[in-house]
Amino acid sequence: MGVAAKKTISPEEEPVNFGVLDHMLGYKLRRAQLTFFNSFSAACSDLGISPGLFGVLVVVKENPGLTQTAVAKALANDRSAMVGAVDKLEQMKLIERRPSKKDRRSYALFMTRYGLEFIEKLTQRVREQEEQLYKLLKPGEKETLLSILDRFD
Amino acid sequence: MGVAAKKTISPEEEPVNFGVLDHMLGYKLRRAQLTFFNSFSAACSDLGISPGLFGVLVVVKENPGLTQTAVAKALANDRSAMVGAVDKLEQMKLIERRPSKKDRRSYALFMTRYGLEFIEKLTQRVREQEEQLYKLLKPGEKETLLSILDRFD
DNA sequence: CGACATCTGTTGTCGAACAAAACAATTTGT
């Protein structure tokens, strides 16, 4: 061994062989999604907004009056998970549960005025966060990626 | 109303506007990953193998003697999550915990003989499952996707 | 050698995701 051998500090990190995982789309998707999830959390956790909650906000904003289950179905979430999400967002004064006039079982979800300006700033922050990750892409690759991923839903 | 009017069966499903989500890579990645996750589960849940456990099996097979934390770090998992995974895989007689000879704190993980033939069949089944999803891609798109996603880890 | 920091595996706790069932209101069938 060399002069400064026996490097106990040595991160003798053998590179780790990933085998078939290197060619599996499912695994790579999970890793990439984790990166985006962490980036989102770092940017928005101080506001108490997770990626899932952001999705609910956007869908409610774009489709006022939707029921909880309709939102859940649109986002491919579970209905029972929606109650906690709506509870939290209502507690933050961002959205409102109004009794539906046509069906007294269901609630119609609406954005509050405060929620509208809140999501405006939030969306901008999310956009800036994603822009940073988009720097890893060459021009056109984002659109390519989106068009391909759309086929898997 | 007309004769057969009042189509109560009518799924008056207004198409739902997704707003900015349609252009957000994070959201699309989550949806795509969910599809792959469900496909994997449908193919392998009867064997008691989840996508996460499959990753552990592959890494241990390709890198015999690795410690638990090394495997966790390679797969971007938490160390604490590894104990349950290794417990389960060891209970299935697929891998083995052997005390490390150099470091009495850590275990060295190895594949059992049965585990080796098990993962062989398992890998083939996973491959067939993914092949079905790859039918949605044009030739070359899979490689494009993999090379792009690799930049996000 | 001996104080001190670091690392490994583990446990416990918390919160999110999912399934099944309960409950309330509506719709359907006769």
Place this chain on the structure above:
DNA sequence: ACAAATTGTTTTGTTCGACAACAGATGTCG
């Protein structure tokens, strides 16, 4: 009109992953 089936929401229980804290073992450095 009235019983049965359906739908919207909530509750409950379970599972899973992330995070903090811990004891035992190892390494560092005076």
